[in-house]
Amino acid sequence: MAAAIELIGITKRFPGVVANDSVNLVVEEGEIHAICGENGAGKSTLMKILYGMIQPDEGVMRVEGQEVRFASPLDAIAAGIGMVHQHFMLADQLTVLENVILGAEPTRSGGRIDFDSAEQEFRRVAEAYGLVVDPDDLVEELEVGERQRVEIIKVLFRGARILILDEPTAVLVPHEVEELFRNMRELKEEGSTLLFIDHKLDEVLAIADTITVLRDGKTVATVKPEEVTAHDLAELMVGSDLPTPEAGESTVRDEIALEVADLTVQDEDEREVVHSVSFQVHKGEVLGIAGVEGNGQAELIEALIGITPAASGRISMDGTDITNLSVRARRELGLGYIPQDRHREGLLLPSPLWENAALGHQTKPPYAKGIWIDRKGARERTEEIVAEFDVRTPGVDTPAHALSGGNQQKLIVGREMVAEPSVLIAGHPTRGIDVGAQAAVWDDIREARRAGMATLLVSADLDELIGLSDRIVVMLRGRLVATLDPKSVTPRELGAHMTGANGGADA
Amino acid sequence: MKRFGALPAYVRWPIYAFVAVFVLTVSQNLDGTDRLTSVTTAQSMLRWAVPILLAGLGGLYSERAGVVNIGLEGMMIVGTWMGAWGALKFGPWWGIVAALVGGALGGLLHAVATVSFGVDHIISGVAINILAPGLTRFLSSIVEIPGWSITQSPRVPGVGSATLPILAGGKIGGWTSPDLLGxxxxxxxxxxxxxxxxxxxLVTRAPWVTIGALVFVPFTVWLLWRTRFGLRLRICGEYPAAGEVQGINVYKYKYIAVIISGALAGLGGAFIAGPELSGIYLEGQTQGRGFVGLAALIFGNWKPGGVMGASLLFGYPFGIGLRDLDGSASHALILVSAVGLGLVALSAFRRGRKADAGLALSLGALSVVWYLLSDSVESVWINIFPYVIVLLVLVFFAQRLRMPAADGEIYRRGEA
Amino acid sequence: MNTSTTVWRRILLAAAAPVAAVLLALVLSSLVLLVVGSDPLDAFGRMVRHALRLETMVDILNRATPLYISGIAAAVGFRMGLFNIGVEGQYLLAAIVAAHVGALVALPAFLHIPFIVLVAMTVGAAYSGFAGVLKVTRGINEVISTIMLNAIAVSGLVAFLINRWQSGGAVTGGVGRVGTEPIPSSGRIPDLNGFVELFTREITQGKRLTGVLVIAVLAGVVFHLLINRTRFGYDLRASGINPIAAQVGGIPPKRMIVMAMIISGAFAGLVGLTEIMHIGFFPANPIQGLGFTGIAVALLGRNRAVGAALAALLFAFLDVSSGVLQFSGAPREIVVIMQGIIILAAVIAYEVARRAREREEARTAAEALEVNETEEVVA
Known part of the structure; x- marks a missing residue:
């Protein structure tokens, strides 16, 4: 029997990088096959190639024994491949049914949609795989887990036999993950082949029949879950010679730099997303906040920066109550911020580097002189940053969008560090950047820590958290549920706390 | 409120209409005029409403596909000229065709700029609005029709009208049917x-274009919500990337939508220049109706029925103002506005929005004071009625309006 | 690093798109001229020769002055990603109020002129600021609100006020025009004929070069310094480029929106000065459309002070010189089409050029560094 998918020597180059370097992959029919790898290992590129969204430069693809060449997702769909995107491709204002049939609408004469037969087919598919959703609901009324089910139904509706799931658990809370896994097993029972991307190793080990590990765009191993441990997998993913963050000697001092007391934050719909959170960060300390994304970390950061007002509670910095201060006032008091999404929050992409370096510090010398911008001072300071933090750029007048992600991040880290903040909020500071830049960012944070900077580190990278932090607190559903010592905790224990799997405070 | 909103459209709209007429009748009896609900008022209202409706529907197609079209005004201007020219040169029906084509070409231009070249929708629309009057002026300067000057045309023939039999006494064959409503x-x-x-x-001597426009409203509902074409067009306005990964040619649907949009605006222009409204092409005669159409689209919450309701509402004060030489009937409208604001205040209060309720109440009180201290209303205030209404609606109900999620965003192929 | 060549390169790149747009407009309108049976070379030649006359230049500058100020007003909004479509209503309202109030008071010239200017700026700023307030407190898109406010100002408020305030108007150029009460001479800005004649010959045909030109130049300088050199301007541009990053960088988004609308409106208030301080009153049938043409000027001039000046001069030249087209048998209306084509072609050319530039910059940055970093390829 031919394999469901067979890839031989798939290579895809982008300007400056090789995203997929002669990738080989065999996915057997009716199995759940996991693809693991770090950010930037080339997983998403590979998925996009499989789904026809981009075309490989070299290599052969076979689906169920037939050699294929996809010009667009339509060809992939025709070949029986379906994709469940990480960011759901669903229109909020359309009904579930409308979203599902889109592009594959059963029609009567005159282009009329045959809603009756569409709904029948919808129910047939949904029931066959045990996926429960009301077809007449508007998508905006659905929970995240339900939306994912809609995405899966959408794929099955088109008769897909091979499903690609792109980091399906990233957006789910634990009980939704269980539900998803139950659905995935059911799909497998019904004869579907599933290929899914993940980098949460415990999940991969729990659900996959076969695991392929990608690193630097290459396939480094294909293993069975029974044969490996999470530790083995982690080593395969990162390689052995890669730097790991190491906090070194403790530099924690007695003075408290940042104190948060009973902080509660609400979202736009006035739902509480951070519940009465309290913690202190000392000078010279790195406090790590661990948690599955979507458990209130982003909102906590926003409240600390001052973008979202605190519903109740108190935030103070170096003894000053900053709860009601503006963002600018907080920054002028010495609050630094490395944003979690640098393109969205950190950069003016079309502007020159020196204007980007000034962002957040534009009220103070050397960037400003009275009411004027000090262009000379700002350029000089930016040149210092570029030199000191190893930002690879032709010059400080180069627009930020021309730089690679790692260099953009180094610029952001540099601009915050040269301002010598007393408190630094770092949200996923090394997300999506290369290994070299990652090590540089870690070094920078460690160095500033020695000088007395207090750091609040929010990260999804458990190694980063364990390696850099002096103390780790775990955030789950808007609450701090555990405080851990990074010296003794293992990634697995940390993961258990993050998902509430150890029973903890989570009911 | 929520339960009412859940009723189907064909139940809600008659209720809206009934409430509106009720308010008018009460105000009319208080004020002692009879013009608020007369036959001629209704006819003028409709006559003013149709171009707004056509522009609004034009906006609907375009924005449902995600392209903001403030070039409607310009496309409408082209429609007035083309409508008059076509009718004079080849005959009335050709005027309609020419206006549709002229408007559609304007739409095509907007689509090329916004869809293919990714120009900001507002910028392209503004450019079209600047281009259109120049173009018509130029065309007027080269056209060779006797009596056509640089700013106006000779009398434009129209395509005629029809009266509904039985209800309004229209003829069936040679037989004059009863006039029940009369x-x-x-x-x-x-x-x-x-x-x-x-x-x-509404049903007496209704111009064919009017009938066409009114029929187009339910047709649009059917087309956009019941057909494959409609679903695919709407995904372009809600989440184009989701459409593209399902193999839908987003650019194609956007092009079609914007071209339809222009054609409808052009038809609205033909209506204005035709005997339905003016009977003559006159430079500047659209008087911002393209923008009013946009206002109707917003007021109508991007839905065909809503656009129609808004158009009638906006057309109404013009319908009154037209024959209201002493400004007394328009004066009664202040009272109507006061009642309306009172209702808004009540609804805001019930939803717990006290500040809104207070604001609406004070505005309503101001209207009452104005009503009591004056005997007539100058026509300038009638002219700005739709704009004020839309601002008020936005102030009080902006959160409840739902524009297509990706409306106005520039979509590049391959972003998915 | 050879900075001067990069600077030249950038200027060339910046100029390529508008020049292409103007050329395209020339070609298209030449085609139209050929179709209607006149000689394009002859027509354009006449226009240029006409424009080289001193009196025509005065006309062009007089026409360009309000266009330029209007362009600056629009540009303030654009630089922050705000569309102030409402310049039209703002300047008409400001002008009529300033004309009326200016005619009521008696002050020495050094107070009277600033007083009128201030009133005009205040009215424009207030009306525009209202749209800003609606945006930040009620979330109403400024495009919609300024379109509505335009109509309310033009068809409502201004029409109402002109009925209230119109008097005999004044006699200009031997023709009586109806309008508001004339402003006494202490409140009018003297013409620049004397100054210009120092360098050239006498200006004939009763043409007067408006003194408001000085205000326009000042407005351009203030705009440039404010946007490019001050902290406020930095905040404004940053908010326009990336509102979220700007907010994270300590720039209060709501205050910036209101401030930008207020400043834009204050500039808009100056647009009508040529009318009221040069001619002396607000006419019952004012020139309309300056607000919309201003948007075109800003777009063509890429929202820069110098660019907008060139754009305003180009538009004014086309307007003023169109009169001579009839001598070569061409309809003068051809220039209105040219203006339209220039704008549309320019916005498309800018978009194309912007993409090309970004690709180019990314490529040169990558080449210069020989990056071998494996990241962000999956985005």
Missing amino acids: WIGRKDWFLVSDLADLAKG
Whole structure:
């Protein structure tokens, strides 16, 4: 029997990088096959190639024994491949049914949609795989887990036999993950082949029949879950010679730099997303906040920066109550911020580097002189940053969008560090950047820590958290549920706390 | 409120209409005028409403596909000229065709700029609005039709009208059918006669373009919500990337939508220049109706029925103002506005929005004071009525309006 | 690093798109001229020769002055990603109020002129600021609100006020025009004929070069310094480029929106000065459309002070010189089409050029560094 998918020597180059370097992959029919790898290992590129969204430069693809060449997702769909995107491709204002049939609408004469037969087919598919959703609901009324089910139904509706799931658990809370896994097993029972991307190793080990590990765009191993441990997998993913963050000697001092007391934050719909959170960060300390994304970390950061007002509670910095201060006032008091999404929050992409370096510090010398911008001072300071933090750029007048992600991040880290903040909020500071830049960012944070900077580190990278932090607190559903010592905790224990799997405070 | 919103559209709209007429009738009796609900008022209202409706529907197609079209005004201007030119050169129906084509070309231009080249929708729309009057002026300077000057045309022939038989006394073959609505209207029954008069106005000597425009409203509902074409068009306005990964040619649907949009605006222009409204092409005669159409689209919450309701509402004060030389009937409208603001205040209060309620109440009180201290209203205030209404609607109901999620965003192929 | 060549390169790149747009407009309108049977070379030649006359230049500058100020007003909004479509209503309202109030008071010239200017700026700023307030407190898109406010100002408020305030108007150029009460001479800005004649010959045909030109130049300088050199301007541009990053960088988004609308409106208030301080009153049938043409000027001039000046001069030249087209048998209306084509072609050319530039910059940055970093390829 031919394999469901067979890839031989798939290579895809982008300007400056090789995203997929002669990738080989065999996915057997009716199995759940996991693809693991770090950010930037080339997983998403590979998925996009499989789904026809981009075309490989070299290599052969076979689906169920037939050699294929996809010009667009339509060809992939025709070949029986379906994709469940990480960011759901669903229109909020359309009904579930409308979203599902889109592009594959059963029609009567005159282009009329045959809603009756569409709904029948919808129910047939949904029931066959045990996926429960009301077809007449508007998508905006659905929970995240339900939306994912809609995405899966959408794929099955088109008769897909091979499903690609792109980091399906990233957006789910634990009980939704269980539900998803139950659905995935059911799909497998019904004869579907599933290929899914993940980098949460415990999940991969729990659900996959076969695991392929990608690193630097290459396939480094294909293993069975029974044969490996999470530790083995982690080593395969990162390689052995890669730097790991190491906090070194403790530099924690007695003075408290940042104190948060009973902080509660609400979202736009006035739902509480951070519940009465309290913690202190000392000078010279790195406090790590661990948690599955979507458990209130982003909102906590926003409240600390001052973008979202605190519903109740108190935030103070170096003894000053900053709860009601503006963002600018907080920054002028010495609050630094490395944003979690640098393109969205950190950069003016079309502007020159020196204007980007000034962002957040534009009220103070050397960037400003009275009411004027000090262009000379700002350029000089930016040149210092570029030199000191190893930002690879032709010059400080180069627009930020021309730089690679790692260099953009180094610029952001540099601009915050040269301002010598007393408190630094770092949200996923090394997300999506290369290994070299990652090590540089870690070094920078460690160095500033020695000088007395207090750091609040929010990260999804458990190694980063364990390696850099002096103390780790775990955030789950808007609450701090555990405080851990990074010296003794293992990634697995940390993961258990993050998902509430150890029973903890989570009911 | 929520339960009412859940009712189907065909139940809600008659209720809206009934409430509107009720408010008018009450105000009319308080004020002692009879013009608020007369046959001629209804007819003028409709006549003013149709171009707004056509522009609004034009906006609907475009924005449902995610392209903001403030170039409607320019496309409408092209429509006035082309409508007059086509009708004079080749005959009335060709005027309609020419206006549709002229508007559609304007839409095509907007689509090329916004869809293919990714120019900001507002910028492209502004450019079209600047281009259009120049173009018509130029065309006027080279056209060779006797009596056509640089700013105006000779009389434009129209495509005629029809009266509905039985209800309004229209003819079937040679037989003059009874005039049921007219008969009720003459009875002077409270509310019932008022309703009959308004209804008769709508179905008596209705121009074919008007009938076409009104029929186009339910057709649009069917086309956009019941067909494959409609679903695919709407995904372009809600989440184009989701459409593209399902193999839908987003650019194609956007092009089609914007071209339809321009054609409808052009038809609205033909209506304005035709005997339905003016009977003559006159430079600057659209008077911002393209923008009013946009306002109707917003007021109507990007839905065909809503756009129609808004158009009638906006057309209404013009319908009154037209024959209201002493400004007394328009004066009664202040009272209507006060009642309306009172209702808004009540609804805001019930939803717990006290500040809104207070604001609406004070504005309503101001209207009452204005009403009591004056005897007539200058026509300038009638002219700005739709704009004020839309600003008020936005102030009080902006959160409840739902524009297509990806409306106005520049979509590049391959972003998915 | 050879900075001067990069600077030249950038200027060339910046100029390529508008020049292409103007050329395209020339070609298209030449085609139209050929179709209607006149000689394009002859027509354009006449226009240029006409424009080289001193009196025509005065006309062009007089026409360019309000266009330029209007362009600056629009540009303030654009630089922050705000569309102030409402310049039209703002300047008409400001002008009529300033004309009326200016005619009521008696002050020495050094107070009277600033007083009128201030009133005009205040009215424009207030009306525009209202749209800003609606945006930040009620979330109403400024495009919609300024379109509505335009109509309310033009068809409502201004029409109402002109009925209230119109008097005999004044006699200009031997023709009586109806309008508001004339402003006494202490409140009018003297013409620049004397100054210009120092360098050239006498200006004939009764043409007067408006003194408001000085205000326009000042407005351009203030705009440039404010946007490019001050902290406020930095905040404004940053908010326009990336509102979220700007907010994270300590720039209060709501205050910036209101401030930008207020400043834009204050500039808009100056647009009508040529009318009221040069001619002396607000006419019952004012020139309309300056607000919309201003948007075109800003777009063509890429929202820069110098660019907008060139754009305003180009538009004014086309307007003023169109009169001579009839001598070569061409309809003068051809220039209105040219203006339209220039704008549309320019916005498309800018978009194309912007993409090309970004690709180019990314490529040179990558080449210069020989990056071998494996990241962000999956985005």
